[in-house]
Amino acid sequence: MKHFNRAAAKEARDEKRAMATKTIEEGVKALMEEIKAGKTEHYLAYLRFAGQFHKYSAANQWLIMGQCRARGVYPSYVASYKAWSDMGYQVRDGKNTAIYIWAPRPYTYERENKETGEMEEKGYTRFVLVPVFDASRICQGTNPETGEPYKELPTFFYPLPTSEQAASLYSQLVQVAQASGFTCLEETRTDTVQGWSWEKTICVRSGRDALSMFLTLIHEYAHGLLHWDGVERTKQQKECEAESVAFVVSAHFGLHNPFSSDYLINWGVDQGALMEYLDRITKTAHAIIEKIEKITNRPEEGVAGAEEALAQEAA
Numbered sequence: 001m002k003h004f005n006r007a008a009a010k011e012a013r014d015e016k017r018a019m020a021t022k023t024i025e026e027g028v029k030a031l032m033e034e035i036k037a038g039k040t041e042h043y044l045a046y047l048r049f050a051g052q053f054h055k056y057s058a059a060n061q062w063l064i065m066g067q068c069r070a071r072g073v074y075p076s077y078v079a080s081y082k083a084w085s086d087m088g089y090q091v092r093d094g095k096n097t098a099i100y101i102w103a104p105r106p107y108t109y110e111r112e113n114k115e116t117g118e119m120e121e122k123g124y125t126r127f128v129l130v131p132v133f134d135a136s137r138i139c140q141g142t143n144p145e146t147g148e149p150y151k152e153l154p155t156f157f158y159p160l161p162t163s164e165q166a167a168s169l170y171s172q173l174v175q176v177a178q179a180s181g182f183t184c185l186e187e188t189r190t191d192t193v194q195g196w197s198w199e200k201t202i203c204v205r206s207g208r209d210a211l212s213m214f215l216t217l218i219h220e221y222a223h224g225l226l227h228w229d230g231v232e233r234t235k236q237q238k239e240c241e242a243e244s245v246a247f248v249v250s251a252h253f254g255l256h257n258p259f260s261s262d263y264l265i266n267w268g269v270d271q272g273a274l275m276e277y278l279d280r281i282t283k284t285a286h287a288i289i290e291k292i293e294k295i296t297n298r299p300e301e302g303v304a305g306a307e308e309a310l311a312q313e314a315a
Helices: 006-036 041-052 058-070 081-086 163-179 210-226 235-252 271-297 302-314
Strands: 099-112 119-134 183-187 195-198 201-205
Touching: 006 041, 006 058, 006 099, 006 119, 006 271, 041 058, 041 235, 041 271, 058 099, 058 271, 081 119, 163 183, 163 210, 163 271, 195 210, 201 210, 210 235, 210 271, 235 271
Parallel strands: 183 201
Antiparallel strands: 099 119, 195 201
């Protein structure tokens, strides 16, 4: 009978944490160096990845991307072993097939209140590394033991949208913004301004194709969500954040954003600040994507139903 070796377990756990931290730091450092050099290729690749894995934090996005890149795999969808099993899929056997992401583990701790002398229970959250598996590790073909075919994997990507679908996305995003307290307007202009926002008002230039209007609306809505909080930021940072959010959202829905590269050069920030900005960008993009998809999946409930569902999820 094997005995549990606490010291060995701690050493293995610390090693995994160190490797996870290194993976994130190396990825962000490489991105930082590229941005300082005035290049955007890897940054845009990261934003496309974030559009696909928008439900994950920026740290977990870097973990997934870095570990899969080291194995020569481009991930399409990841889930835990149990989650894959619950969906009816079988993860292939093999050593070192899992990748690891940070997962929250809430816990309570009882301690004495020095002022009252009473014991109080407080809630905390710690993050631990948990294994997940990419879709490339799911069994395909026929089960050699039973002769039955494995469940066919679904498509995890949005098909290239038509102009009608882009128009529908634009309409849905208008509903989302209005439900958030924004006033959305369209205006005819003779200058080159594509859109503007001021506090809770968003205006988009009319008379253009649906894709251009949708991309402009995301950009200005992101400004409204991110940049009216009283915090002083440079114009370059605000434009980069807003356009990055627009790029992530459009990438998620299979839309090509041709306007981004001019915004995404040389932020002039250090590595720690860059990670903070990426986290703000991905969280904002995730919130927008979730709200649009709630309307898409529950059209009979409209924006009110989407807002209520999101509030329940947040609680």
